[in-house]
Amino acid sequence: MCARRYLGFVLLVWFQGVLHVRTSTRPCSAPGLNGGYWVPEQDTYNHKAKIVYGCDNGRKPAVEGWWAKSTCEDGTWSPKPQCIDENACLPPSIPNAIYTVSTNGWYENKTRIRITCDKGYQDKQRDATAQCINGNWISMPVCEKSVLACGAPPQIPHAVIIFQGYQDVFAVDTELQYECEDGYSVDGSDTKTSIYCISGNWTEGPVCSKWGRGPGTEHGGSGHATSAASGTQSERGVYHCGNPPVVPNAAVVGIGEMSLRYQCSIYYKLVGPEVVVCHSDGTWSEAPSCKATFCSVDTDKNPELISMGVKYIRDGQKHKLPCVKKSYWITDHFYIWQCVDGRSSFSECCGLLGRSFDAC
Known part of the structure; x- marks a missing residue:
C-alpha cells in the first residue's frame, strides 16, 4: 500500500513538472546589441514582448x-538582434539551388560561395559561384530547367502516379511508377508499370485496359460476351486467346475484335508486325519486338568524364559531354558523343570555346 502511495506521489510531482515546463514563459534580458540601439529600452521584457532596433x-x-x-520567445530573442558590417552580405535568394549556409546567418565581405542546382536544373551560364562585394552579391548564378529534364508527366486514363508530392520539373533518368485502378491492368496481369525521363521526354506511358473481362463485365456481367439476339455466349474476340503477348518497351494502343495493335516506347523502334491477331484455335500470331534507338553512357564510371550520372541521346544525334581536361585559355572541354545504330562513339577531349561540333 505504501509503495502505491509513493508511486502516485512521484507521478504527481513528475506530471506537475512537465506541466510547468510546457507552460514556461520566461522573460528576456535586454539584448546584447553591439553597434546598435533599440526601443523600448528596458532591463527585462515579458514573453512575447517586441523591440525595434537600428544600427550605428x-x-x-x-x-x-x-x-x-525581434520578439522575446521564452527567454530568447528571435531573431537574434545583430548589427553587422555594412559591407557584409545577407544570405542570397537563389531559386532552385542550395549552397553552404553561414552559421552566423550572414557572410563577410569578399566571401565566395558555390551553389548546386536542384535536380532537373542546370547553371545557366555554367557559373556556379557568387561573391560578396561591399554588401552585394555579384555574379549571381541562375539555375534554369535542364534541357535533359522533363516537365509534368503524362496523364494516363484509369491510372495514377505513385510518388510523394507534386513538382514541375523532373531530372533526367527519373522513374515514375503508374498503377492502374482496380479492375484494370497493363497487359492482363500487371497493374503497375514505369515511365522514364530520357533527354527531356517521357517514355511511352502504359495503357490500362480491362483485360480478362468480356464486354458485359462493365455493367456487372459474367465476363463473357453475349449475343443480343440469342443471349448465347460468344467464344470469339481477343479474350478468347487469353492474356496478350508481352512485348518489352511496348504498349497496346489499339484493340480490335480479333487483333491488338502495339506501339513501342519513345527511343525504341518496332521490329516485326504492328498488329497481333487472335486465331480461332486460341493462339496469338507472331508478336513484334522493340529495338533500342538510343545510346547511354554512365559518366560516374568513366574517370575522363565529369560525373553527371547516366546520360542518354537518340540515335543519329550528337551531344557534348564535359571532360576533366582543362587548359589556361580554355576552361571548358568536351567529348563529342555520337549515337549511330545504337552504338556510341566519342571524339577527343576538345575545347570548343563557342565552336561547332565539327571543330572536334
Whole structure:
C-alpha cells in the first residue's frame, strides 16, 4: 500500500513538472546589441514582448532593411538582434539551388560561395559561384530547367502516379511508377508499370485496359460476351486467346475484335508486325519486338568524364559531354558523343570555346 502511495506521489510531482515546463514563459534580458540601439529600452521584457532596433553608422541589421524587429520567445530573442558590417552580405535568394549556409546567418565581405542546382536544373551560364562585394552579391548564378529534364508527366486514363508530392520539373533518368485502378491492368496481369525521363521526354506511358473481362463485365456481367439476339455466349474476340503477348518497351494502343495493335516506347523502334491477331484455335500470331534507338553512357564510371550520372541521346544525334581536361585559355572541354545504330562513339577531349561540333 505504501509503495502505491509513493508511486502516485512521484507521478504527481513528475506530471506537475512537465506541466510547468510546457507552460514556461520566461522573460528576456535586454539584448546584447553591439553597434546598435533599440526601443523600448528596458532591463527585462515579458514573453512575447517586441523591440525595434537600428544600427550605428558603418553597420546594418542582419536582416533586410535599415531597421529590424525581434520578439522575446521564452527567454530568447528571435531573431537574434545583430548589427553587422555594412559591407557584409545577407544570405542570397537563389531559386532552385542550395549552397553552404553561414552559421552566423550572414557572410563577410569578399566571401565566395558555390551553389548546386536542384535536380532537373542546370547553371545557366555554367557559373556556379557568387561573391560578396561591399554588401552585394555579384555574379549571381541562375539555375534554369535542364534541357535533359522533363516537365509534368503524362496523364494516363484509369491510372495514377505513385510518388510523394507534386513538382514541375523532373531530372533526367527519373522513374515514375503508374498503377492502374482496380479492375484494370497493363497487359492482363500487371497493374503497375514505369515511365522514364530520357533527354527531356517521357517514355511511352502504359495503357490500362480491362483485360480478362468480356464486354458485359462493365455493367456487372459474367465476363463473357453475349449475343443480343440469342443471349448465347460468344467464344470469339481477343479474350478468347487469353492474356496478350508481352512485348518489352511496348504498349497496346489499339484493340480490335480479333487483333491488338502495339506501339513501342519513345527511343525504341518496332521490329516485326504492328498488329497481333487472335486465331480461332486460341493462339496469338507472331508478336513484334522493340529495338533500342538510343545510346547511354554512365559518366560516374568513366574517370575522363565529369560525373553527371547516366546520360542518354537518340540515335543519329550528337551531344557534348564535359571532360576533366582543362587548359589556361580554355576552361571548358568536351567529348563529342555520337549515337549511330545504337552504338556510341566519342571524339577527343576538345575545347570548343563557342565552336561547332565539327571543330572536334
